[in-house]
Amino acid sequence: MIEKAVIDAQVLFYFHYDYQKIPPILQQLKKKVINGEITVILPTIAIAELLWKMRRVGKTRVFKEALNRWESSENIIIDDFNLEIIKLMLKNAKSHELHDEIIAMTCKKHETDIIYSKDKKFKEIFNLQLRSW
Amino acid sequence: MTIEKMQMTEKITQKVSSNGRIVIPKEWRDKLAIKDKNEVEMELKDNKTILIKKKIHPLEIEDNLFEDITPFTQEELDQAKKSLFPSEE
Numbered sequence: 001m002i003e004k005a006v007i008d009a010q011v012l013f014y015f016h017y018d019y020q021k022i023p024p025i026l027q028q029l030k031k032k033v034i035n036g037e038i039t040v041i042l043p044t045i046a047i048a049e050l051l052w053k054m055r056r057v058g059k060t061r062v063f064k065e066a067l068n069r070w071e072s073s074e075n076i077i078i079d080d081f082n083l084e085i086i087k088l089m090l091k092n093a094k095s096h097e098l099h100d101e102i103i104a105m106t107c108k109k110h111e112t113d114i115i116y117s118k119d120k121k122f123k124e125i126f127n128l129q130l131r132s133w
Numbered sequence: 134m135t136i137e138k139m140q141m142t143e144k145i146t147q148k149v150s151s152n153g154r155i156v157i158p159k160e161w162r163d164k165l166a167i168k169d170k171n172e173v174e175m176e177l178k179d180n181k182t183i184l185i186k187k188k189i190h191p192l193e194i195e196d197n198l199f200e201d202i203t204p205f206t207q208e209e210l211d212q213a214k215k216s217l218f219p220s221e222e
Contacts, residue, residue, distance in 0.1 A: 048217060
């Protein structure tokens with residue numbers, strides 16, 4: 001069975017950055033994606049964060065190109081924030097920061113506990129397997 | 134199997150097996166880094182020519198789309214989150 005992992009906005013950015021300058025763990029991840037050894041799940045909320053950054057620096061055109069590439073990748077799943085995630089959120093006893101909770105519940109929706117991110121909260125609060133750098 | 138080299142084009146002649154299989158020469162597989170389980174795309178042109186291309190993953194395009202943009206800072210990540218959910222503190 002092919003490994004699945006959710007990625008956040010930072011990781012998404014690094015997919016299109018100078019390969020030599022990205023953290024080694026993300027170099028390995030990118031290689032695995034290219035070789036079809038992993039399926040990565042992009043929460044739309046992470047895509048929105050990257051769009052926010054790209055608009056600030058006036059790079060909407062390259063963002064559109066990147067979006068086309070994610071959409072045409074067979075092992076990149078763009079996951080819409082939907083009712084299924086809300087229902088998973090309902091199972092959480094406490095109220096959490098919505099952004100992190102939506103991304104964490106995207107992991108649950110896709111039955112994976114692997115997340116590539118620098119945010120320790122995913123491990124501390126949601127008990128996910130954090131792959132950080 | 135002998136590979137005939139003519140400038141940029143290399144040619145071979147091969148027998149096609151009964152179920153239509155042919156072998157991509159190892160030298161060519163190595164040049165294109167085609168490994169076991171990789172996919173290739175085949176195109177039929179004008180009912181005459183079959184073109185075989187290594188299937189390129191969209192992330193494999195090495196144009197560093199974001200290379201002149203600085204990676205996210207923690208402050209930017211915080212601001213982006215606040216932009217999504219402004220009332221959360």
